[in-house]
Amino acid sequence: xxxxxxxxxxxxxxxxxxxxxxxxxxxxxxxxxxxxxxxxxxxxxxxxxxxxxxxxxxxxxxxxxxxxxxxxxxxxxxxxxxxxxxxxxxxxxxxxxxxxxxxxxxxxxxxxxxxxxxxxxxx
Amino acid sequence: xxxxxxxxxxxxxxxxxxxxxxxxxxxxxxxxxxxxxxxxxxxxxxxxxxxxxxxxxxxxxxxxxxxxxxxxxxxxxxxxxxxxxxxxxxxxxxxxxxxxxxxxxxx
Numbered sequence: 001x002x003x004x005x006x007x008x009x010x011x012x013x014x015x016x017x018x019x020x021x022x023x024x025x026x027x028x029x030x031x032x033x034x035x036x037x038x039x040x041x042x043x044x045x046x047x048x049x050x051x052x053x054x055x056x057x058x059x060x061x062x063x064x065x066x067x068x069x070x071x072x073x074x075x076x077x078x079x080x081x082x083x084x085x086x087x088x089x090x091x092x093x094x095x096x097x098x099x100x101x102x103x104x105x106x107x108x109x110x111x112x113x114x115x116x117x118x119x120x121x122x123x
Numbered sequence: 124x125x126x127x128x129x130x131x132x133x134x135x136x137x138x139x140x141x142x143x144x145x146x147x148x149x150x151x152x153x154x155x156x157x158x159x160x161x162x163x164x165x166x167x168x169x170x171x172x173x174x175x176x177x178x179x180x181x182x183x184x185x186x187x188x189x190x191x192x193x194x195x196x197x198x199x200x201x202x203x204x205x206x207x208x209x210x211x212x213x214x215x216x217x218x219x220x221x222x223x224x225x226x227x228x229x230x
Binding site for chain 2: 035044045046047050059061062095100105106108109110111113114115116
């Protein structure tokens with residue numbers, strides 16, 4: 001059974017930093033692209049970052065580029081999101097998601113989601 | 124960035140009704156589109172990818188169609204357990220984007 005368990009969220013002051021972790025199990029972690037998606041309270045889904053299976057390729061949209069860094073440790077089956085220069089607009093539930101099998105574009109559809117870890121940015 | 128616009132934003136229908144949700148992309152995305160269902164308090168669930176391919180385990184009353192810029196999600200016979208918010212997602216671009224969501228309720 002695929003399991004994705006996030007940790008590391010919490011209350012942080014504006015301008016602060018936080019590192020999120022996602023522990024994966026139930027599948028061969030190293031061959032799948034992984035992603036972070038966030039959802040502000042009562043709002044829709046927002047894509048945050050992606051990383052290829054071997055970690056050699058990453059993508060961050062402009063909204064987080066230069067502030068957030070996605071990484072992974074395949075020896076530990078763990079995905080990370082390092083966040084810095086946080087603002088109130090970053091307050092959200094951050095979920096770790098697994099890309100579909102098969103490679104190519106369709107691996108960017110998300111077939112498993114973690115329950116998420118809540119990040120609150122407030123003074 | 125590719126903008127995804129869903130309509131309607133919310134709808135109410137009766138059990139057994141045929142329900143259609145549409146999603147329009149601001150530029151062509153081929154068939155690189157997925158649909159998700161998010162029930163209250165739950166994480167999203169992948170229903171359809173490649174615009175029309177049903178994810179394993181998803182009931183056959185769900186179907187998807189479209190290509191290019193216009194897409195639809197259809198529920199052939201609405202069931203009480205289908206109450207949820209539905210999101211489309213484009214993955215043609217490295218900057219993945221979601222629609223704003225469609226909230227579906229039972230009348």
